[in-house]
Amino acid sequence: MYAILDIETTGGKFNEEGITEIAIYKFDGHSTVDQFISLINPQKPIQEFVVKLTGINNKMLRNAPKFFEVAKRIVEITKDVTLVAHNAEFDARILKTEFDRLGFDYKRNSICTVELSRKLIPDENSYSLGKLCKSLGIPMSDRHRASGDALATVQLFKLLLDKDNNKEIIQNSIKYFDNRDVKDKMNAILDDIPDKMGIYYIHNADGKLIFIGRGHNLKSEITKLFLKQSKRAIKIQERVDKVTYQFSGNELFNRLKYHLELETLKPKYNFRKKKKLTPQQFSHSDFIIQLKGREIEENAIILIENNEVFGFGYTNLAFQESKISILKSILTPIEHKELAKTIIKNYLKNNSVNKIIRF
Numbered sequence: 001m002y003a004i005l006d007i008e009t010t011g012g013k014f015n016e017e018g019i020t021e022i023a024i025y026k027f028d029g030h031s032t033v034d035q036f037i038s039l040i041n042p043q044k045p046i047q048e049f050v051v052k053l054t055g056i057n058n059k060m061l062r063n064a065p066k067f068f069e070v071a072k073r074i075v076e077i078t079k080d081v082t083l084v085a086h087n088a089e090f091d092a093r094i095l096k097t098e099f100d101r102l103g104f105d106y107k108r109n110s111i112c113t114v115e116l117s118r119k120l121i122p123d124e125n126s127y128s129l130g131k132l133c134k135s136l137g138i139p140m141s142d143r144h145r146a147s148g149d150a151l152a153t154v155q156l157f158k159l160l161l162d163k164d165n166n167k168e169i170i171q172n173s174i175k176y177f178d179n180r181d182v183k184d185k186m187n188a189i190l191d192d193i194p195d196k197m198g199i200y201y202i203h204n205a206d207g208k209l210i211f212i213g214r215g216h217n218l219k220s221e222i223t224k225l226f227l228k229q230s231k232r233a234i235k236i237q238e239r240v241d242k243v244t245y246q247f248s249g250n251e252l253f254n255r256l257k258y259h260l261e262l263e264t265l266k267p268k269y270n271f272r273k274k275k276k277l278t279p280q281q282f283s284h285s286d287f288i289i290q291l292k293g294r295e296i297e298e299n300a301i302i303l304i305e306n307n308e309v310f311g312f313g314y315t316n317l318a319f320q321e322s323k324i325s326i327l328k329s330i331l332t333p334i335e336h337k338e339l340a341k342t343i344i345k346n347y348l349k350n351n352s353v354n355k356i357i358r359f
Contacts, residue, residue, distance in 0.1 A: 001081040002027045006150035007091045011047030018042025023146035039064040054144045067098050086129045088112035120163045137320040163332045171207045186226045193219040200245040211269040214258040249294035252347045277338045290355040309340040
């Protein structure tokens with residue numbers, strides 16, 4: 001679970017700034033499950049250049065709540081989650097400073113989307129939130145206001161989760177301890193699993209990924225695994241501490257993501273059969289496969305270029321699909337290209353897709 005946030009401040013000397021606005025979106029890796037947005041009376045004047053940048057002035061904040069009046073809500077919405085922000089060091093420092101003034105020891109793990117973007121989306125001209133979102137085709141509104149910037153960061157983080165082939169974000173953010181017996185723990189895990197198509201990931205107490213599975217119904221597939229009595233299944237049941245998952249939206253993505261991640265991550269308790277590769281060429285060298293996405297108005301996209309599988313991912317705007325340069329930035333590049341080609345060709349032999357766009 002994550003708390004994606006953005007904070008606007010008065011400006012001023014280091015560690016003397018005050019918060020003027022805060023937006024927090026609690027994000028479970030798939031959708032927003034809670035939110036808190038508020039102007040804050042910082043009880044000090046706002047620097048003039050900040051007023052011009054954000055449009056927030058002292059008069060607007062006269063009747064806004066002071067930080068101590070919203071502190072409890074901030075603690076509650078960020079409890080047992082990882083903070084996510086664009087330049088997280090700044091937002092985490094500002095929050096800690098405000099809580100220090102109240103005599104409250106506020107500590108949360110944090111993830112910075114600037115650092116993640118540099119790693120997962122290399123070679124961008126700029127990693128400022130506005131320019132990066134423009135490059136990726138992520139719409140922004142209310143720039144330099146907490147809610148607008150936090151919402152854009154939610155969409156950026158969702159994209160980064162998709163592009164994180166090694167699942168480092170999820171594994172590093174799991175800080176979970178549960179001393180209930182195995183049966184109670186598994187029942188508690190199943191309560192949170194949806195009955196949608198996707199890939200699921202079994203983690204041990206250290207957050208390490210130990211098994212990957214897939215299915216048309218995630219809850220049903222995980223239930224079957226927890227009921228099995230094979231030696232391997234029992235070992236997984238004894239070691240499971242958390243289950244995370246990703247929706248796929250369609251059968252081809254379910255197959256593709258599952259086999260590519262098995263090849264990349266090599267979890268301890270998965271059997272990996274060597275898949276027979278079919279090196280034949282596609283009938284066209286450059287085209288886009290469009291399939292059903294994970295939600296309404298979202299498309300799942302596979303880009304074939306020079307008869308090789310470049311990458312796959314999700315879009316929800318037509319211009320993201322029509323501009324190849326933007327599309328390439330959004331898609332997750334594929335390392336095991338022959339394996340991907342085999343899976344895609346085998347699927348296309350017997351199944352239809354929404355659309356094939358040749359270019």
